[in-house]
Amino acid sequence: xxxxxxxxxxxxxxxxxxxxxxxxxxxxxxxxxxxxxxxxxxxxxxxxxxxxxxxxxxxxxxxxxxxxxxxxxxxxxxxxxxxxxxxxxxxxx
Amino acid sequence: xxxxxxxxxxxxxxxxxxxxxxxxxxxxxxxxxxxxxxxxxxxxxxxxxxxxxxxxxxxxxxxxxxxxxxxxxxxxxxxxxxxxxxxxxxxxxxxxxxxxxxxxxxxxxxxxxxxxxxxxxxxxxxxxxxxxxxxxxxxxxxxxxxxxxxxxxxxxxxxxxxxxxxxxxxxxxxxxxxxxxxxxxxxxxxxxxxxxxxxxxxxxxxxxxxxxxxxxxxxxxxxxxxxxxxxxxxxxxxxxxxxxxxxxxxxxxxxxxxxxxxxxxxxxxxxxxxxxxxxxxxxxxxxxxxxxxxxxxxxxxxxxxxxxxxxxxxxxxxxxxxxxxxxxxxxxxxxxxxxxxxxxxxxxxx
Numbered sequence: 001x002x003x004x005x006x007x008x009x010x011x012x013x014x015x016x017x018x019x020x021x022x023x024x025x026x027x028x029x030x031x032x033x034x035x036x037x038x039x040x041x042x043x044x045x046x047x048x049x050x051x052x053x054x055x056x057x058x059x060x061x062x063x064x065x066x067x068x069x070x071x072x073x074x075x076x077x078x079x080x081x082x083x084x085x086x087x088x089x090x091x092x093x
Numbered sequence: 094x095x096x097x098x099x100x101x102x103x104x105x106x107x108x109x110x111x112x113x114x115x116x117x118x119x120x121x122x123x124x125x126x127x128x129x130x131x132x133x134x135x136x137x138x139x140x141x142x143x144x145x146x147x148x149x150x151x152x153x154x155x156x157x158x159x160x161x162x163x164x165x166x167x168x169x170x171x172x173x174x175x176x177x178x179x180x181x182x183x184x185x186x187x188x189x190x191x192x193x194x195x196x197x198x199x200x201x202x203x204x205x206x207x208x209x210x211x212x213x214x215x216x217x218x219x220x221x222x223x224x225x226x227x228x229x230x231x232x233x234x235x236x237x238x239x240x241x242x243x244x245x246x247x248x249x250x251x252x253x254x255x256x257x258x259x260x261x262x263x264x265x266x267x268x269x270x271x272x273x274x275x276x277x278x279x280x281x282x283x284x285x286x287x288x289x290x291x292x293x294x295x296x297x298x299x300x301x302x303x304x305x306x307x308x309x310x311x312x313x314x315x316x317x318x319x320x321x322x323x324x325x326x327x328x329x330x331x332x333x334x335x336x337x338x339x340x341x342x343x344x345x346x347x348x349x350x351x352x353x354x355x356x357x358x359x360x361x362x363x364x365x366x367x368x369x370x371x372x373x374x375x376x377x378x379x380x381x382x383x384x385x386x387x388x389x390x391x392x393x394x395x396x397x398x399x400x401x402x403x404x405x406x407x408x409x410x411x412x413x414x415x416x417x418x419x420x421x422x423x424x425x426x427x428x429x430x431x432x433x434x435x436x437x438x439x440x441x442x443x
Contacts, residue, residue: 030208034097
């Protein structure tokens, strides 16, 4: 399980474009031919990544929106952000 | 998070009628006078910056994502950099088709800044004199190379695009070497299309079957093509596929002209609406012409279904319309590509 500092802030990478279609986020790399699709929970996290919001704020949002435990939300957010970072879709500030 | 190849998005777009793939010609004006140019200008006003921006907003709203900006030469528009800023804001994956000769150091910086995914530059020969003869513009090769230099300096991805012609075909390997030397990719176009007014006087410039065969034999994708052909041959024979649409035009792709005319794709020149009269959504959802085009199924291409080249071909109503005036008829220029592919594959597998 990945564990980022709660104060860490991420930005979306420059080399991607994305659309939210029917509640699903579609992300497309500018330099490859891969498409990434996100479900509604991931979409909420994705929308919160704006170069300003700290991870702890995003976790709180998920807890509030989906009524899950803080522990569960923390794990989901950390894992998802780790995945995004690994695929170079976001970068830490 | 799931990762898929882009084809999954295209297939989903086709099913849901999302115009994912848009070809937008921003102008038909050009600073060169290429001998094979298919553009036919009309005495109508081209879309203003405001109208282009409006169109882009509507296309993004309709789920458009992959945007090709072309012309004419888009850098003859003074507002092109403003347009690129809008495509960035709207999150399009933008590809530019250009002759490169008007790309300045400043424009290249802007292209980089606005996250353009790729600039495809037309080069007709590795020899400057032959290139200039085709563009009928003195020093065009030199200017184009300057533009490429600016783009490369900024780290913009550049691809050379060469429509092959019968009389210059012998030089295609030199273009490959030239591109390799520059460290950039290249694409070849196998045919010279009829003009927009269906005038076919330029199509004789297209390479002949033997030249195309040579090109295909030399292609690194021949093995991949062979696999695709096997799958395609089986799929056309399936009864369950007979009622399926013949292509994706008007489903996941569309073409917008500089006058705001909307077409199902860049090849099928049947106008289905105009953005000055209706919004894109209104046209896309309610055009009766578009509904009819979407209704063209595999089984309606009767002549193609009985053709021995079918497995090597992707029947195209747009090509049929351009060449014969009938969407359901094959156009021999298009059939020639399939024949060359068949010959190349047969030679390769003997």
